[in-house]
Amino acid sequence: MRIERELMRGAGPVAVLKLLERHEMYGYELIDALSKRSEGVLALGQSTLYPMLYNMEAKGLIESTERAAPSGRERRYYRLTRTGHAQLAQQTEQWVAISRAMLALGILPGPTTTQEALA
Amino acid sequence: MTTTAPQHESPPAPQRLWSDILTTPVGDLLRGRIGARCRPRPRDLIATCGLPAELASLVWEVVRRTRLWSTEKVAVSRELIAHFEDGLAVGTSAAELGVSFGDPAQAAALIRRAKRRNRPLIWKAAKLAENAVAAVLSLALLLYTIQVVRLYSHAPNITRNYVSEWNQDALTVPPAERAWPVYLAAMQATNGYWEHNWHGDELSPGSSSWPDITEFINSNGRALELYRQAAAMPKIGLVLGREPDVDYMVNNAGQPIKNAGAAPDPNPEFISVLLPPLTTFRSVSGMLKVDVYLAAQAGDAQRTQHNLDAVFGIVAHAREVRLMLADLVALTIAGDACRTIGALLRANPQLFDDHQLAQIAHRLAGLGGPEGLRTRFASERATVEDFLQRYFTDDGHGDGLGRPELLARLAVFTSGDPAPTRWTPTIGLNTVLMPAISPFMAGKREMLAKCLDFFGRYEAEAATPLWQRSPTTVDDEFIQFRTSLRNEVRYAPLMILMPSLGRAGLMYEYFAQQRDATTAALALALYHRQHGSWPQSLNELVPQLLPQVPPDRYDGQPLKYCLVDGHPLLYSIGVNRKDDGGRLPSPPPDGTKTPLAELNRQARRWQPAPTAQRGAGAAMEKPLPDGDWLLWPPVE
Known part of the structure; x- marks a missing residue:
């Protein structure tokens, strides 16, 4: 399923932040993880991911280091900064609120009212 | 996922000559890229990375299109190379990796934008300044173009001869x-x-x-x-x-x-x-x-x-x-x-x-x-009006802009030479300059209004007897007007064309005093013939020999008259507005020999009353002459 560009623009960064929450990852690994864990829904084009990472780095949400992998190959690893953690927490809250609203509206399958959703 | 790999241009190895020239050690030094030659170059990095040719070309195309700094290109190259190596390592074919990467042009544009956001603050400030300068220049160019249209779509309209x-x-x-x-x-x-x-x-x-x-x-x-x-x-x-x-x-x-x-x-x-x-x-x-x-x-x-x-x-x-x-x-x-x-x-x-x-x-x-012989300023007014109609355009509503010929004409006036000199701006240069200058120069209507305002005030001042004049002269205002840098540019033609007219107005007052004293002297002569003696007061001349006692132009009171050693003396109290009994001002204290006629002229040199009343007490001002202006008999 292909997601609208505008939706992807909002979901992509928070997805990347979430993936980097626990440990650092490199570019190909991120693309692979996004594709597999979202069952292809949030699969980012490779030409999109790297600019997104650079933007997030510019905003101070992530930081990167270049070093050799165990295989000996040089890679750039990305990890979350303190600002990135805060941003992730904030955006998670917003996504939860959106999900609840979608649920309440019947856009998402499940309880039909907010009270039911919260019960 | 399709497996058809896109066809990209070949690696740039043969195109190194121009780049080599640009990146000579001296070139790097001049561009502030100290140590640039110690760093790897992106194309070398890509050429030696071991990726299949089609992926190497893809990486180069993306990197080349980013038009980033060399260090940034190296970082992007390394990341993309690592990305493709990781893809190949998990068994994805080169063709699949090429296709799944997406449009290299779009990737390059996005990477460029993102990477530039990571640049140092000083670069961002410089870029902001550059953009601001560009915006200002663009605005200036736009205004210049508008001004060119405004200026050259109209011509002067010489309606009056x-x-x-x-x-x-x-x-x-x-x-x-x-x-x-x-x-x-x-x-x-x-x-x-x-x-x-x-x-x-x-x-x-x-x-x-x-x-x-x-x-x-x-x-x-x-x-x-x-x-x-x-x-x-x-x-x-x-x-x-x-x-x-x-x-x-x-x-x-x-x-x-x-x-x-x-x-x-x-x-x-x-x-x-x-x-x-x-x-x-x-x-x-x-x-x-x-x-x-x-x-x-x-x-x-x-x-x-x-x-x-x-x-x-x-x-x-x-x-x-x-x-x-x-x-x-x-x-x-x-x-x-x-x-x-x-x-x-x-x-x-x-x-x-x-x-x-x-x-x-x-x-x-x-x-x-x-x-009487009061000075008239109509010719000066006509001079300015005629000048404006010749050297300013006419928009049909009484307004207009200065023409290029204006600059050349003003240059002739300021040089005092009627013939153009090597420094006189050429009409070609003026044609280019004038649209840039004219926004800062007042239009015809404003120029004329300012001019008429000053002429009107000068005429009013000239029509006012000295003893009724305001403490502030129009010359004072005009000098203040002229010393403003803004006005020097805005009213440049007036600065050159319009003289200070205060002295011209004063000339009549000096003459009127001299004329009145001379007619009084003629009346005194007639009285002496009729009575064999001089009168004790000028009132004795009225009304048979004089219609009235003329005023002293400095205080409005009757002209001063006295007998000195049996001889009559007519005088004005002069600029110090104090009756010194018909005595000439003292010569300079430094002993400089000053002709009596000059001392007499100094006594009449008018100044506004408040300044005069401060007199010698004002430390910063030249002391006022401490005597009277003697009118008859003449000072020899």
Whole structure:
């Protein structure tokens, strides 16, 4: 399923932040993880991911280091900064609120009212 | 996922020459890229990374298109190489990786934008400044273009012929009644070069030049007679812009007149018309003044009076020209005539009979008709108006912008040279410059309004007697106006064209005081003849010999009069506004020898009242003269 560009623009960064929450990852690994864990829904084009990472780095949400992998190959690893953690927490809250609203509206399958959703 | 790999351009290895030239060690140093040659170059990195050719080309294309700094390109190259190596390592084919990567152009654009956000703050500030400069330049270019359209879509519209308007009265005078041709004939009949030989104080008996001057006068009796004839004619009939170059004629006596018969310009610039009578009037009045003294010495009262009448006639002719400079010449001649009459009354009190004294007094009092000899500024106003109509465009609503020709014309005025010099801006340059200058220069309407405002205030000031004048002079305001840098640019033509007119207005007040004192002196002379003694007060002259006691121009009170050693003295309290009993100002304390006539002139040099009242107490101001302005008898 292909997601609208505008939706992807909002979901992509928070997805990347979430993936980097626990440990650092490199570019190909991120693309692979996004594709597999979202069952292809949030699969980012490779030409999109790297600019997104650079933007997030510019905003101070992530930081990167270049070093050799165990295989000996040089890679750039990305990890979350303190600002990135805060941003992730904030955006998670917003996504939860959106999900609840979608649920309440019947856009998402499940309880039909907010009270039911919260019960 | 398709497996068709896109076809990308080949790696850039063969295109290294230009890059090599640009990245020589000296080139790097000059560009501030110290150590640049120690870092790997992106294309070398890609060429040696071991990726399949199609992926290497893809990486290079993306990196090349980013147009980032070399260090940034290296970082991106490494990341993309690692990305593809990781893809290949998990078994994805090169073709699949190429396809799944997406559009390299779009990737390059996004990467470029994101990477630039990571650049240092100083670079961002510089970029902001660069953008701001670009925006300002673009705006300036836009404004310049608009101004070019505004400026060159209109042309000046010369609707008025000021010279022709000025000449209307003169053209109605029948040729046979015009005095000016007689003046010219007299000038041509003059045997010698009067104008260059004698001036001012030399034209009085006792000067070192007096023998030469009298010889000149005696040998030019015919010319003097012609001058008297000319001065006795009711109208001068001078047509501006069509008269010969009198200066040339004076310098080349006996030679043909330089521009006589030349086809006249139908609408010449008002500012450019020759003012031939001014030189003539001053020199002729000087010759007549000398003959006044010679006739008086010979006891010839009639000839003396005729000469004085001729001088008064010249004053009337100068006024007929209606130019401010001619008015000033008229005032100078009339003031000099007053001093001459005063000197005659002192040296030859019995020269004239009672009737002649009365005639001279009436003639003097009636000079200039009802308006007197007050300086008029209409010609200066016309000069500016004519200039504006010639050098500003006309938008049809009374407004317009300065034309390129304006700059060249102003340059000629400021250089004082009528011919263009090597520094005079060319019209081509001005054509480019003027649209850039004109937004900062006032338009025609504003320029004219400012000019008329000052003229109006100068005229009002000139019409106000000295004792009623405001503490702030229009000259003060005008000087303040001129010293503003903004105004220097905004009203540049006015700065050059419009003179300070305060002194021109003062000239009449000085003359009026001198004239009033001279008529009072004539009345005193008549009184002395009738009573054998001098009056104790000027009130005794009223109303038989004087209609009223004339005012002192400095306080509005009656003119000061006293008897010193049995002799009458008429004086004004002068600029210090204090009656010093008819005493001249003290000479300078440093012992500098100052002629008495100069001390007397200093006493009259007017300043506004508050400044004058501070007098010597104001440390920063020049002390005011501590004496009076003596009017009669003349100070010798």
